[in-house]
Amino acid sequence: MLASRTRASVRLARRSFATVVDNAGVKVAAIDSNRSTVSITVLAKAGARYQPKPGVAHALKNFAFKGTADRSALGTVRESELYGGVLSSTLSREHLALTAEFLHGDEAFFVNVLSSVIASTKYTRHEYEELVLPAMESEINALNADPAAHAIELAHSIAFRSGLGASLFATPHTPVTARDVEQFATAAFAKGNFAILGTGISQAALSSLVQSAVSSASAPPTTSATTYYGGETRVAAHSGPQTIFIGYGTSGSPAAELAALAAHLDPNPSIKWARSSSPLLQDGKTSVHSVCMPYSDAALVGLLIQGPTAQAVREAGKAAVAALKGASDVKAENLKLAVAKAKFRLASTVDSRDGLLEVLGSKVLAGSSETSVEASLSSLDKITTAGFNKAATSLLKGKVTYIAVGDTQALPYADELGL
Amino acid sequence: MAGPLGISLAPYIRSSTTLSKIFTPIAKWYAGGSLYRQYGLLYDDLLIEENREVQRALSRLTPRQAYDRAFRIKRASQADVLHAPLARELWTKPEEDVRYLLPHVVDVVNENKERETWDTLTVKRK
Numbered sequence A: 001m002l003a004s005r006t007r008a009s010v011r012l013a014r015r016s017f018a019t020v021v022d023n024a025g026v027k028v029a030a031i032d033s034n035r036s037t038v039s040i041t042v043l044a045k046a047g048a049r050y051q052p053k054p055g056v057a058h059a060l061k062n063f064a065f066k067g068t069a070d071r072s073a074l075g076t077v078r079e080s081e082l083y084g085g086v087l088s089s090t091l092s093r094e095h096l097a098l099t100a101e102f103l104h105g106d107e108a109f110f111v112n113v114l115s116s117v118i119a120s121t122k123y124t125r126h127e128y129e130e131l132v133l134p135a136m137e138s139e140i141n142a143l144n145a146d147p148a149a150h151a152i153e154l155a156h157s158i159a160f161r162s163g164l165g166a167s168l169f170a171t172p173h174t175p176v177t178a179r180d181v182e183q184f185a186t187a188a189f190a191k192g193n194f195a196i197l198g199t200g201i202s203q204a205a206l207s208s209l210v211q212s213a214v215s216s217a218s219a220p221p222t223t224s225a226t227t228y229y230g231g232e233t234r235v236a237a238h239s240g241p242q243t244i245f246i247g248y249g250t251s252g253s254p255a256a257e258l259a260a261l262a263a264h265l266d267p268n269p270s271i272k273w274a275r276s277s278s279p280l281l282q283d284g285k286t287s288v289h290s291v292c293m294p295y296s297d298a299a300l301v302g303l304l305i306q307g308p309t310a311q312a313v314r315e316a317g318k319a320a321v322a323a324l325k326g327a328s329d330v331k332a333e334n335l336k337l338a339v340a341k342a343k344f345r346l347a348s349t350v351d352s353r354d355g356l357l358e359v360l361g362s363k364v365l366a367g368s369s370e371t372s373v374e375a376s377l378s379s380l381d382k383i384t385t386a387g388f389n390k391a392a393t394s395l396l397k398g399k400v401t402y403i404a405v406g407d408t409q410a411l412p413y414a415d416e417l418g419l
Numbered sequence B: 001m002a003g004p005l006g007i008s009l010a011p012y013i014r015s016s017t018t019l020s021k022i023f024t025p026i027a028k029w030y031a032g033g034s035l036y037r038q039y040g041l042l043y044d045d046l047l048i049e050e051n052r053e054v055q056r057a058l059s060r061l062t063p064r065q066a067y068d069r070a071f072r073i074k075r076a077s078q079a080d081v082l083h084a085p086l087a088r089e090l091w092t093k094p095e096e097d098v099r100y101l102l103p104h105v106v107d108v109v110n111e112n113k114e115r116e117t118w119d120t121l122t123v124k125r126k
Helices: A002-012 A056-063 A073-083 A107-120 A125-144 A147-160 A178-188 A203-212 A256-265 A279-284 A310-326 A332-351 A353-365 A374-381 A385-397 B010-015 B017-033 B052-059 B063-081 B102-119
Strands: A020-023 A026-031 A037-044 A086-091 A096-103 A194-199 A231-236 A242-251 A287-294 A298-307 A401-406
Touching: A026 A203, A026 A353, A037 A107, A037 A353, A056 A086, A056 A096, A056 A125, A056 A178, A073 A086, A073 A096, A073 A107, A073 B102, A096 A107, A096 A353, A107 A203, A125 A147, A125 A178, A147 A231, A147 A242, A147 A298, A147 A401, A194 A203, A194 A353, A242 A310, A242 A385, A256 A287, A256 A298, A256 A310, A256 A332, A256 A374, A256 A385, A279 A287, A279 A298, A279 A310, A298 A310, A332 A353, A332 A374, A332 A385, B010 B017, B052 B102
Parallel strands: A026 A194, A231 A401
Antiparallel strands: A020 A026, A037 A096, A037 A194, A086 A096, A242 A298, A242 A401, A287 A298
């Protein structure tokens, strides 16, 4: 009996959107996994790269779930508290996601909340000034207090300049007005520009629920194709660890090799508390994250190094440059390790709800018929040593993106690390 | 209840065609007769502002509206010091006398009411 139950749950634990239904111009996809909660996400192609004015996407993200024609901001919060649901909005460089997570049985209410948010948010000036701007300010302050996040933001703006280079955050004292946000929202939630994704709910149930979802008929926001530039920048920061980022980017659809390369560069041991002898970690004095950020038409791969002193970071940086240069000449057995690591990372990302939306949501929006993670996993399997080395060589031929955040007097310059 | 949203018969009068026909000319005559227009003020400049609702509503004015309001009040105070109304061309024209503050006050009062409702809600299982 136990065996049959296990098999049943294995069969149900799906990680792909079975089908994508085009519901009067709105793409609807659902995974009916055996979970006790339901989540419904409105995923719009309205990330920072689509914003017409810097900071508008950040403002729109924080304007989610404010006053609509149906209920006020307070009413939305209190009523969803009564149902025990969680409402959240997340912004990435490509997508804006409005998510409601709740218990089975409350689908009708939360679909109504989401559809009224996308169709009839009022974008009033006083809500913008009283509720949205303070929230934006605190997020900007949190960013400035976190050198790692700051370095990644800077890396994008240096690497891609416009488009993908646009910051996820507005600047303090942003010139964005509530009217700008309203215009951007109309474009963002235009027909065909967003998809509705559900987990823990059946496709048919979700489709019938979102019949009423209205979308505006205006033109969706546009963005330019991404070009990779690269460059170097240094920003002084007085608190937090010394941080450098060394990365390379590509334009064009990201290859599977890049995920394997990031896994190959990662020096962190796979066992908790284990000590790694990697020179990047400087005997535990520095921490290193390997960064691989794939986008629809570009990717950024690199190493983020943080340490308490500039000297430790400098030593780790030299080791990182050596590791990057060595990546274009990888042996077959090391590649095997890297591919296995990359596969595990991808699969474990997709196991979480956020990760699933991040990885598969863009595929649904793009109208791709392949909306499962198996294709990505099998493309990782197909990586050959020659292909990997070729991809690494061409990546490293580009100009480096080098960011230093912290003590700019002591942190190394890119040429001092041999870049 | 005294204050900007005190008891008023105006909605009732406005809802009736006969009553509004009778009262509109009287109201116009009364507003023209009260001196605030001769001092360059708008009716909403006279709202009692020493309470939280109106203070919150005042914070929602656009910078331009807030500046104009402060200007009108200063000019009227100066005219009052001089014990004379403004020159005739500076008087507020009836069509300029718009309720720029009242909608904000109504919004704030409704928001407070809604908050109170949610705060004292009794939840019943269906």
